[in-house]
Amino acid sequence: QSALTQPASMSGSPGQSITISCTGTSSDIGAYNYVSWYQQHPGKAPKLVIYDVSDRPSGISNRFSGSKSGNTASLTISGLQAEDEADYHCSAYTTSITQIFGGGTKVTVL
Amino acid sequence: QVQLVQSGSELKNPGASVKVSCKASGYTFTDYAINWVRQAPGQGLEWMGWINTNTGNPTYAPGFTGRFVFSLDPSDSTSHLQISSLKAEDSALYYCARGAASRLEHWGQGTLVTVSS
Numbered sequence: 147q148s149a150l151t152q153p154a155s156m157s158g159s160p161g162q163s164i165t166i167s168c169t170g171t172s173s174d175i176g177a178y179n180y181v182s183w184y185q186q187h188p189g190k191a192p193k194l195v196i197y198d199v200s201d202r203p204s205g206i207s208n209r210f211s212g213s214k215s216g217n218t219a220s221l222t223i224s225g226l227q228a229e230d231e232a233d234y235h236c237s238a239y240t241t242s243i244t245q246i247f248g249g250g251t252k253v254t255v256l
Numbered sequence: 257q258v259q260l261v262q263s264g265s266e267l268k269n270p271g272a273s274v275k276v277s278c279k280a281s282g283y284t285f286t287d288y289a290i291n292w293v294r295q296a297p298g299q300g301l302e303w304m305g306w307i308n309t310n311t312g313n314p315t316y317a318p319g320f321t322g323r324f325v326f327s328l329d330p331s332d333s334t335s336h337l338q339i340s341s342l343k344a345e346d347s348a349l350y351y352c353a354r355g356a357a358s359r360l361e362h363w364g365q366g367t368l369v370t371v372s373s
Contacts (some may be wrong), residue, residue, distance in 0.1 A: 149300065182358045184301070191351060191363040192293075192301065203361060235301050237358040244317050245291070245358045250300040 150174065150236055150248035157254040158226045166251045168219045168236030174246055176217040180239035183212060183221045186250075187232045195234075196221060223253070231255045258282040260352055260364035267370045273340040276367045278352030285333035286310050288354045292326060292337050295366075296348045306356070307335060342371045 151169040158164040168175065168183075175181055181199045184192035194203050196212035199219065209224045219238070223230050236248040263277040278290060292304040305316040307326040314326040325338045339346055350367050353360035 178357075180357045180359070182360070184360070191366055192353075192360075193363070194355075194359065194361050197359040197361075237301075237303070237360075239358045243315070244305075245303040247293075247301040247303060 150238060150246055152234075152236060152248040152251045154249070155252045155254065157256055158223075159256045160226055160228065162226050163222060163224045164226060164253065165220050165222045166234055166236075166253070168221070168238075168248050170217050170219075170238055170246070172217060173242070174217075174238040174240040175214065175219050177241050178239050179214065181212065181214055181219040182237045183210075183219075184235045184237065185230075185232045186235065192235060226255055228255050258354065258362045260354060260362055262350075262352060262364040262367045265368040265370070267372065268342050269373050270342055270344060270371055272342050272371075273338060274342060274369055276337045276339075276350050276352075276369070278335045278337075278364050280333045280335070280354070283354075285330060289356045290326075290328075290335040291353045291355060291360055293351045293353055293360075294348045295351065296345075304337075304350075309335070339369070342369075344371050347371045 179199045183196040185195045186192040195210045199214045200212040211222045233250045235250045259281045286309045289306045291306040294302045304320045307314045327336045352364040354362040
């Protein structure tokens with residue numbers, strides 16, 4: 147079971163939007179609407195920012211949005227802010243009744 | 257509020273065992289599964305598996321069978337991860353997290369396990 151595929155790094159200027167992709171297969175991302183995204187600042191535990199493809203937990207800014215098409219999920223951060231600089235990890239539930247993560251994307255705010 | 261508090265850092269020799277604990281508070285322990293996630297230095301997250309806090313039944317991800325054991329102490333709202341026959345490549349941060357179906361809403365602070373002679 148290979149990890150989901152994410153770009154290693156992305157960057158953007160304050161105020162811009164960036165979209166992080168997460169590619170899997172028909173056995174994970176394509177199988178269910180159980181895709182989540184986690185934000186992780188250095189030295190901190192991951193924090194859930196999107197679940198079930200596009201839902202936001204209470205307290206998460208609406209600048210974070212998620213979507214899915216086929217076997218690829220995406221996280222969009224709108225109006226990029228300095229505090230958004232972090233690692234972002236996607237995750238999906240699989241047909242093997244397991245969970246799988248992506249390799250993580252380091253987002254830099256220029 | 258929901259909290260998951262993990263035990264402190266561990267330094268172990270190769271071949272030894274380690275037990276990491278995760279104490280839950282702020283909710284009914286048996287209402288939610290506990291997952292375990294590994295993060296090697298500078299690497300991404302790896303899902304290790306989960307334990308049903310109602311039945312105590314564990315499920316392990318491929319690659320985490322044999323030397324890895326999840327257990328519960330429901331009387332103390334605590335879940336444990338035990339790793340035996342430690343190897344250098346087991347050196348990592350280990351997180352517990354509450355949730356299911358990839359939705360892990362609450363995380364412990366992480367426990368650093370270092371395996372070195």
